[in-house]
Amino acid sequence: MTREAARGRAFRGLAGPAPGGRPRLFCVPYAGGGENAFDSWTPLVAGHFDVHVARLPGRGGRFGEPFPESLRALVRDLAAEMAPHLGEEAILFGHSMGATIALELARELRYAHGARLGRLVVSGRPAPGTRRRRLHELDDEELAAVMRALGGTHPEVLGQPELWEVLAPILRGDLRLIETHEVAEGPPLDCPVAAYGAVHDPDTTPPLLEGWARVGTGPFSTRIFPGGHFYFRTHPEALATELLTRFAPRPS
Template sequence: MSSAAHLTGLWLRSFHPSPKATARLVCLPHAGGSASYFFPVSKALSPDVEVLAVQYPGRQDRRGEPCLESVDELADHVARDLGALTDRPLALFGHSMGASVAFEVARRLAGTDVPLLGLIASGRSAPSSTWGADVHLRDDAGILRELRELSGTDARLFDDEELLRMILPAVRGDYTAVARYRCAPGVRIACPVSVLVGDADPQVPPAQAERWRDHTDGAFDLRVFPGGHFYLNERADEVTAAIADRVARWSAAAARTV
């Protein structure tokens, strides 16, 4: 089934439909993030790779829906929609919370007809690492302070009280999902895992990023970029090139096994 035929639901967005692309990249946003965050990635990779961006409930055109405060629930919905996309191989890319959701999506796609090439996890500790932050329990000022410290939100947003009121429920809901998420140390996926992190990320020490190796039976690699938690904003061209390289390598390897 083609993406054009399937993208009638709420969860997947295609900004640059690429019917001749040989592979898809499914992008899952960070806490408080939305599908539009990946518009530049979609533009850069099109038409060679068709990018699908996940839209969680509670933001943008889904702002009227309640947030899902569970990584597992988010993964259930995404995997359900991806289950119909069997015509082309796909890779998963998730940043921060999105990496945890992507890992759970990969688990759910195992044994299905979806040809999964690999997982790119960005700005996130390994699934079995406990993330004990209490951000979701803070008042609004505390959550805004966290967003400022991570430097991933447009600074102009903090001066717009109306917009802040619109996004805070989604941010709080996402941080609740992150805080509740647990994964056993022995849980592994079969596909390759590539991890991208910033060298000054306060949330992802290199040792925690390296532990993603313990969650795959496939190949593993780790690349460290200059920058903090949102290193990919400052290194957009380099990160996009790294993503394209991994998708191309995984696609070539999959083609050799056919």
């Protein structure tokens, strides 16, 4: 593959069968997140899942690429690359912004490509239809304050204007993408759905997570982890243990 082709790949290293026959775990990051967004916990499950994190345009190896015109356009591109590599045990995990992308991606895979996921796991986001603050309309100072409160941006970035100047447009572009997208009712998914939240995340209380049951007809479950919105950074073992215990294949 040429360097130019590799730059545009939506998932790093996604080619051919999964090594060792492991089920694939596809992860979609939160607003502003890159392909290292889940480095706190994915190494803990890599021996049991073939892990691939989405490489979104406008950052990392795709820094020079323009942002998608819409979330729908982004989903179509992700699905086109994923569809040939799905198996019945594949898991799709999305956190925060990535949860909504993962839902639309699961629908696109199922109803445009005829590819069925093993399960959908949504994290750090209330169910579709919940009214939320439009963060992309905040000024830079207000946006930085929100990021500081959420704990998703390293204090060093927020404290250095030159670093914040790089991140802020990426973050704002992602937020605009997700906050201007309307999740339609759509046909229900037929794969199991799990919704995860955290004790100190007011957007993921049990009642707000329960609404995710409406997106599918299969088994539904929820789990509340210790920590805040980025619970998997402070308690990576908790998330890794959950995924391994519930979803990793059992030795024959």
